[in-house]
Amino acid sequence: MKILSFILLLALAGCVPKPFLFKPENDLVPSRWETRARQGQEANSTFWIESFGNDALKQATLAAWRNNPDLLATAEMVLVSGEEAVIAGASLFPTARADVSGTRSKRNLIGFNFPGGETSFTTKSFSSGINLSWELDFWGRIRDLRHSARKRFEGSQADYQAARLSLAGQVAKAWFALAESSAQLGILRKTTETYSKNQAYVSDRFDRGLQPSRLEKDLATSILANARANLAKGKRSHEANLRALSLLLGEYPSIDRDRNKSRSLPLLSLPPRPPTPVETLARRPDLRAARMNMEASGLDLKASGKSLLPSFSILGGPGSRAGEFNELLDERFRTWEVAGSVSQPIFQGGRLLAVTRRAKAIQKGAVENYKSAILKAFAEVENALSSENLLAQEEQSLELAVQASTSAAQISWERYQRGVENIFNALENQRRSFEAESRLLSVKKERIHNRINLYLALGLDALPEKQ
Template sequence: MTRNTFIALLSILAFSCASAPPKKDIQTGVDLPQTWKLDLQTETAIDSAWWNEFNDPKLNEILVQAFGQNFNLAIAAANLQTAAAQARIAGAPLFPQVDLSTNGARTKQNFIGLPIPGLEGGVLSSTVSSFGLAMNLSWELDLWGRLSADKSAAVAQVQASRADFIGARLSLAAQISKTWFTAIEAKRQVELSQATVENWRAARAQVKRRYESGLTSSLDYRLSLSNFAIAEANLASSQSQYETTLRQLETLLRQYPSASIAVSPELPEISSDVPAGLPADLLNRRPDLAAAERRVAATHAGVSSAKRALLPRISLTGSGGTSSNELGDLLKGDFSVWRIAGNILQPLFQGGRLRANVKLAKSQADIALLNYQQTALNAFAEVENSLASERYLNQRQTALEEATHQALAARNLAETQYGRGLIDFITMLETQRSAFETERLLLTVRRQRLEARINLYLALGGGFSVKNQSNQI
C-alpha cells in the first residue's frame, strides 16, 4: 500500500461513524437509452487494476512506483486530509465545549484617611492572596438540526474528496499507461527508421553500381541519394520523439528526466471484450460523477443549515471549581463554587444577512446540480466516443495489417525485379515508400487502440463503484 493511499484511508476511517447525506437518484436532464449506440457491451466487469489486462509486468511496476511518488496524487491525498479536518471542525459544535482554567492573584490595599489609633502619620495596608480552579462548560443544543446539517455537508465533502482521490489515481494510471505505450511505439518507430535507413543505404549502393555501369540514369541515382537523406532525417526525428517521450514518463514517475528509462520491446495485444455495461449503470461507476453527486448532497445540507439559522439558538453554560485565599485549599470541597446558566438567542435584524445566506445556499445547490448534469452528459459522450473508437480502430488495424503484409511482399518483389532490370527505379521507390508508411501507420494504430481501450476504461469508471463508497464515510 502506498503512502498516499494509506493517508487517504486514514482520512476515510476517521469519519466511519459520521452522518452523511443519503445518496439520492438525480435526474441527468437527458433521456437515457437502454443500450449504447454501438452495442458492444458484455457482462464483463472492469477490474479496478485494469492495467493488468495489458500483461506488461514493467508497466505494473512503474505504476506502483508512481502511486507512491507522483506529486499530483499527493496533492489529491492532501485535499482529502483537508476535507476530513474540515469535517471534524464542522462537527465539533455538536459536543459540549469544556475547558479548565486556573488563576492566582496577590493584592495589596492601603487604607488612607482612616483614624486608626497608634498609626498617626502612618498608612495601614493589607495584603491578600486569592487562588481559583474552575472547569467551564458550554453547549449549544442542536434542537433544529443546524449543526448536524453543517456536519453532514462537511462529511459529504469528504466523500467527494475521496472520489476525487480515486479519480486522480485512475487518471494518473491512464496518463502513465498512455505515455508508456507511446514510448514503446516511439522506440519501434526508431527501429523501423533504422531499418529503413539501411534499406535505402543498400538501394543507394545498388543504384550507384547500375549508374556507373550505364544501366540507369543520373535521375535514379539522385533520387536514391535524396531518399537516403530523407530516411536519415526521419531517423533523427524518431529518436528525438522517443527521448522526449521517455522524459515525459520519467517526470510522471518523479525521476530526473534523463531519457534513460527502459521500456518493453513490443506493444501488447488487446484480447479482452469491451466491458461497457448499460448507460444507467454509468452513474454509479465513475468517481467524477460520485464526487459531483456528493457535492449536490453537501449543498442541500447547506441549504438546510442556512434555513435553520433563522431559528432561535439555545445554549447552556456552566462552571464549577474552588476559590480560596490559600493555595492548599483549592482541592477542598468546602471552598467550592459553581454557576449554571441558559441562553436563548433569536436573530431579529441583521441587515438581511441570514436570508441572503439562504438564497446563496440555494444558488450553490443549483450550480452543483447543473455541474452534475453536465458531468453526466460528458460521461455519456466519452463512453460513446470510446466505443466508437474501439470499433473503428479495430477495423483500421485489421486493414493496415493486410496492407503492411502486401506492401512488404511488394517491396521484396520490386527490389528483386529492379535488380534484374525488369522494372524502373520509380516503381521500386514507390513500393519502398509504401512499405515504410504502412508499417509506420500500423505501429501508430496499435498504440491508438491501446489508448482507446484506456480511455474506455476511464470513461466506464475504471473499476470504481459507488457501492464501495459507504454513505457512512
C-alpha cells in the same frame, strides 16, 4: 403568549430554504448505450491492467500508486477532509476547559486619615473551575454542517479513487506509447538502412557511368538524408516517452533504464460486455465525488437558512474561589454556576441573507456540475465504443495495406534494377510501404489507448484495491 411564541418559531423554521433534489436516473440516464460495439459475451471478470497479460506493466502501475507525488498529495487532502469532518462534528458536543486564575491588587485610601493607620491595603483572590458551554442544536444546523463535512470527506475519497484510476490509465498509455515508439524506431532504422543501400547502389552506377542520371543520384541522397532526420526525430520522441513514464512512476526523468521490456503491442480481444449506464453512474469515482459535492452543498444551504433562527446555549460549571491559593481545594470555598442564553440575529447588514443566497447559488451550481459530469462521462463511453469499432476496421485495412505495399515495393525495386521502371516510382513505392507499417503501429497503439479510455470511462477497476 407562549402559544404565540411557539407559532412564531414554527413560522421561522418553515422559512429555511430546501435544497433542490436531482435524481439523474429519472432525467439523464438511458437504459442502454446508443453505440453497439462488438463485444464478448461476459462482463469484465478481471482487472483491466491484468487483461493485457503483462506483469511488468502491473508492477509499474503499483509503483506509480506508491510513489507518484500528485497521487500522494491527493491522499493527504483526503486526510485533511477527514479532519475537517471531525472538526465540524465536534460542535455537537459540549466544550469544557479547566481554568485557574489569581489576582493581587493594592488600593490606596485617599481622604481617610486614620491615626496610626495604613493609607493602602492589598487583597488577593484565587479561583479555579471547569467551564462548560454547549450550543443546543435545536434546529439541526450543526448536524447539517457535520453531515455536509462527511459528504465532502466521502467526496474526497472518491476523488482519490478517481485520481488513482486515472494514474493507472496514464501509466498504461505511457507504457504502450513507449512500446510503439520503440517499434517505430525499428521501422525508421529499417527505412534508413534500405535508403542507404539504394543510395549506394545508385551512386555506384552513376560513378561508373551507367544508367542513373545526376537527378536520380540526388533524389536517392535526399531521401536518405530525410530518413536519417526522421530517425533522429523518432529517437527524440522515444526518449520523451521514457521520461514521461519515469515521471508517472515518481522517479527522476531518466532514459538510462527502459522499463518496457516487451517491445511489442498486445493483441486485443473483443472488449467485455460493458456495464449499463446506471451501473456506470455508480461505478465511476469522479461521478460519486460530484454527487457527494452536490449533496454537501444542499446541506450547507439548509444550515445557512437555519443560522437566521434563534440559537440556544447553556453555560456554567463547578469551581472554587478563595483568598489563598492553597484554599482552592477546600470544600468550604466551592462554587457552581449555570446560565442559559437565547440569541436571535436581528441586524447584521444583510450578511446572513447574503450567505444564504450564496449557498443557494452554490447548490444550484453543484447540481449543474453533476449533470455536466454525467453527460461528459456518457460521451466518453459512447466515443470509446464507437472508436472501438472504427479502429478495428482501420487496423484490419492497414494490415492488408502493409502486405500489398511491401510486395509492391519489392517488385518495383526489382523492376528498376532491370531498367524497366524509373526510380521515382520505386522510391515512392518504398515510401508507401514504410508509411503503411508506421500507420499500422500507430493505429494499434491508438486502439489500445482507446480500450484503456473505455475502461476508464466505464469506471472499471485497474487492479485490486490491496496488493
